[in-house]
Amino acid sequence: MDLALSEDQRLIAAAAADFLAEACDSAAMRRAAASEDGFDRALWQCITEQGWCGVQAPPEEDGLGLGWVGLALLQEQLGRRLACVPFFDSVVLSAALLRGLADAGRPQLAEVERGTEVVACALEAGAARALPDGSGWRLEGTWAQVGSAAWADTLLLAATDPAGATVLLAVSSGSPALRIEPLRSIDTTRRSARVQAQGIVLPAGACLGRGDxxxxxxxxxxxxxxxxxxxxxxxxxxxxxxxxxxxxxxxxxxxxxxxxxxxxxxxxxxxxxxxxxxxxxxxxxxxxxxxxxxxxxxxxxxxxxxxxxxxxxxxxxxxxxxxxxxxxxxxxxxxxxxxxxxxxxxxxxxxxxxxxxxxxxxxxxxxx
Missing domain, CATH: 1.20.140.10 (Butyryl-CoA Dehydrogenase, subunit A, domain 3)
Structure with missing residues (x-):
C-alpha cells in the first residue's frame, strides 16, 4: 500500500495548518478554553464555511470527497492547536455512526456534513432503558460522559429495550425531559457532559437502529x-x-x-x-x-x-x-x-x- 500523500492531500493539510495557526493560535485557544462553555463559535463557523464538515462527502453531495485520509489530515491539525470545537464528536464519531445506519441516518448525516447541526453520541447503553410507548419509545437513563453534549443540537443515545437488544434514539438537546450537566475535566479545551433522560417520550421515527x-x-x-x-x-x-x-x-x-x-x-x-x-x-x-x-x-x-x-x-x-x-x-x-x-x-x-x-x-x- 502506498501511503504517500497525493498533491491534493498535501495541499489540504498545508492549508489547514496555515488557517489554524492564525485562527487558533495559543492565545485564541486559551480564550475559548477559559470561556463559560468552552466553545470557539467563531472558529467553528469558519470551519463549516470552508466545508471541513463535508470532507468525506462525495463531490456530488457538495462534499470534498477526501475520505478518511483527508479527515485524518484535518484532525491532525486540529489536534496540534487543541481547537475548542466539536469536530471530533460530530464530524468524526457521530458521522461514522450515522453512515453505518444507512437510510435511517442519512437525513441527520446531511445536516452534520453541511455543518448546520452538531451531533453528539453515546455509544454505550449502560443501564439506560428504551421502553415501548404506544407507537414510539420512552427513554430513561444516564450517560456518565458524552463528548460535546452541551454544544450539540441532537444527541444519539444508546439504550437497551425489554428484549435486551440495543436501541439508538435521536433526542433533541432542547427536550425538557433531557438534563445536560457539564462536567469539569483536567482538559478544559474539550468539554463533555453528563446526560440524563427522565422519561422522554419519543416518536417511532426517533429510533435510528436496533439489534444486531x-x-x-x-x-x-x-x-x-x-x-x-x-x-x-x-x-x-x-x-x-x-x-x-x-x-x-x-x-x-x-x-x-x-x-x-x-x-x-x-x-x-x-x-x-x-x-x-x-x-x-x-x-x-x-x-x-x-x-x-x-x-x-x-x-x-x-x-x-x-x-x-x-x-x-x-x-x-x-x-x-x-x-x-x-x-x-x-x-x-x-x-x-x-x-x-x-x-x-x-x-x-x-x-x-x-x-x-x-x-x-x-x-x-x-x-x-
Missing amino acids: TLDEALRRARDLAAIGLAAEQLGTAQQCLELSTAYTVQRLQFGQPVARFQAVKHRCAQMLVAIESARSAVYGAAAVADLEPDAATLAFHAAQARCEATEAAQFCAQEAIQLHGGVGYTWEYDPQLYFKRAQADSQRLQPLSWWRERVAAQLLERAP
Whole structure:
C-alpha cells in the first residue's frame, strides 16, 4: 500500500495548518478554553464555511470527497492547536455512526456534513432503558460522559429495550425531559457532559437502529472514530515536539542554547521517532478505512493506530514538560495543556488495554 500523500492531500493539510495557526493560535485557544462553555463559535463557523464538515462527502453531495485520509489530515491539525470545537464528536464519531445506519441516518448525516447541526453520541447503553410507548419509545437513563453534549443540537443515545437488544434514539438537546450537566475535566479545551433522560417520550421515527445491525454499526463507528482520534493525538505529539525545539533553541545555558547539548538532542530525536511511528500507523489505518475493509481488518488497524498515537502523545507531552525545565508545568506555557489533552484522550473510546485485549482475542481465534 502506498501511503504517500497525493498533491491534493498535501495541499489540504498545508492549508489547514496555515488557517489554524492564525485562527487558533495559543492565545485564541486559551480564550475559548477559559470561556463559560468552552466553545470557539467563531472558529467553528469558519470551519463549516470552508466545508471541513463535508470532507468525506462525495463531490456530488457538495462534499470534498477526501475520505478518511483527508479527515485524518484535518484532525491532525486540529489536534496540534487543541481547537475548542466539536469536530471530533460530530464530524468524526457521530458521522461514522450515522453512515453505518444507512437510510435511517442519512437525513441527520446531511445536516452534520453541511455543518448546520452538531451531533453528539453515546455509544454505550449502560443501564439506560428504551421502553415501548404506544407507537414510539420512552427513554430513561444516564450517560456518565458524552463528548460535546452541551454544544450539540441532537444527541444519539444508546439504550437497551425489554428484549435486551440495543436501541439508538435521536433526542433533541432542547427536550425538557433531557438534563445536560457539564462536567469539569483536567482538559478544559474539550468539554463533555453528563446526560440524563427522565422519561422522554419519543416518536417511532426517533429510533435510528436496533439489534444486531445496530451493534455492528456501533462497533464499526468506534473503530473508525479511533482512527480519527489517533490522528488528533498525532497532531498533539507533533506540536509538543515543535514547542520543545523552539524553546530549547532560545533557552541559554553556559552561554549557548540548550538545544546544542547531546542529551537534549537525544530526547527530541526520541520524540520524533515516536511521532513518525504513530504517523505511519495513523495514515495506514486511514488508508485502509477508505477501502471499506471487513470488521476484523478494520479493528486491527484501528487498534494499531490508537495504541501508537496514544503512546506518542503521552510520551511527547511528558518530554515537552521536561525539556521546558522549571516552566514546563506552569500555566503561562502550553506544554501542560497538551499533557492534559494527552491524558484525557488516552481514556476516550476505551483505554489501550481494551484495544490490545480485543486484538489478542481476534488473533487467538485465528490460531490453529
